[in-house]
Amino acid sequence: MKAIVFERLGGPEVMEYREFPRPELRPATVLVRNHVIAVNYGDTFFIRGTYLVKPVFPDIPGMEAAGVIEEVAPDVHDLKPGMRVAYIGMGSYAEFTRIRASRVMVLPDDMSFEQAAAFPVAVLTAWHMLHTCNDTRPGNVVMVHSAAGGVGIAAVQIARAAGAQVIGTVSSDDKIEVVRRFGAEHVINYETHDFAQEAMRITQGRGVDLILDAVGKPTFLKGLRCLAPLGHLVLFGRAGGLPERLSPTELLGKSIKVSGFAVTMIYAFHDIHQRAVNAVFQLAREGRLTVPIGASFPLAQAAAAHRLIQSRRSVGKLLLIP
Ligand SMILES: NC(=O)c1ccc[n+]([C@@H]2O[C@H](COP(=O)([O-])OP(=O)(O)OC[C@H]3O[C@@H](n4cnc5c(N)ncnc54)[C@H](OP(=O)(O)O)[C@@H]3O)[C@@H](O)[C@H]2O)c1
Incomplete structure (x- = not known):
């Protein structure tokens, strides 16, 4: 063959x-x-x-x-x-x-x-992160990094189907429209804008309930800053490099959690x-x-x-x- x-x-x-x-x-x-x-x-x-x-x-x-x-x-x-x-x-x-x-x-x-x-x-990676790792519900705000990619565009749609509001991030403006078309209310170019600041602005200071992060180094710690109290970040990749080390004590203040996921x-x-x-x-x-x-x-x-x-x-x- x-x-x-x-x-x-x-x-x-x-x-x-x-x-x-x-x-x-x-x-x-x-x-x-x-x-x-x-x-x-x-x-x-x-x-x-x-x-x-x-x-x-x-x-x-x-x-x-x-x-x-x-x-x-x-x-x-x-x-x-x-x-x-x-x-x-x-x-x-x-x-x-x-x-x-x-x-x-x-x-x-x-x-x-x-x-x-x-x-x-x-698709299964996206679904499990939203529904096996997390209990995504109507009214939740979900941030999907690299939202125009294979997992990202599936996650945008599955989060929308669950009734969540979706904020996508992408690295170039030409991807913004496609992510909107698949259901994201807000799309941030995270190369030209600070996505954590933007997320806090969009949520009027509350923060997001869930972040799906396969970028890693450039997004991980910054993501924790824009999580709402009781929020959750699922780390499932590291396209942008290994994330910084994190002390679990840093999760206490907002009662947030970080988890990992591998579909295999x-x-x-x-x-x-x-x-x-x-x-x-x-x-x-x-x-x-x-x-x-x-x-x-x-x-x-x-x-x-x-x-x-x-x-x-x-x-x-x-x-x-x-
Ligand atoms: N844990 C699991 O079970 C699991 C399963 C499937 C995929 N993954 C992970 O999920 C991510 C997406 O996978 P995919 O197959 O659907 O790929 P993809 O999203 O279609 O393509 C990769 C995307 O990663 C983003 N990216 C961010 N930083 C990057 C960098 N420094 N170099 C290259 N790309 C960078 C790019 O989007 P932007 O530039 O717009 O951000 C790029 O389009 C990958 O990190 C992958 O390893 C994990």
């Missing part, structure tokens, strides 16, 4: 499009023929060796895709060849990926592979995972959740997709087509 393969750590230049042995089934797995593969910012960490999961060379990047089940291990009974599925699992930048059956989501008939590929990581661990909790899958598919069916596709590339051009997501110019999800 054709795949993107890398044998040393580094940037986009380490990825090579070439022949690679097709994976063989193991117990409790299925083989998926990938139709659409989604790019995640975490993929850029993976090829640098700084992601939670470390590569074993030669390795294949990628952590989600949508496609059709090609083969099923004899001990897997609830999935069949021909089923349309999406999944979270490593090694998706390839024509075929072997995946644990428990990581597979069967797709609604009316969901395109393009939309489905964008759901497992970005949620698969161990079947009921919580299934609740999220049902909820996001329902929102999609109701037309309240859709992931805009910023650009599609042939799989062979994965390096160009990485350069685009790292450039901070991308909007929504980037896709690779095998």
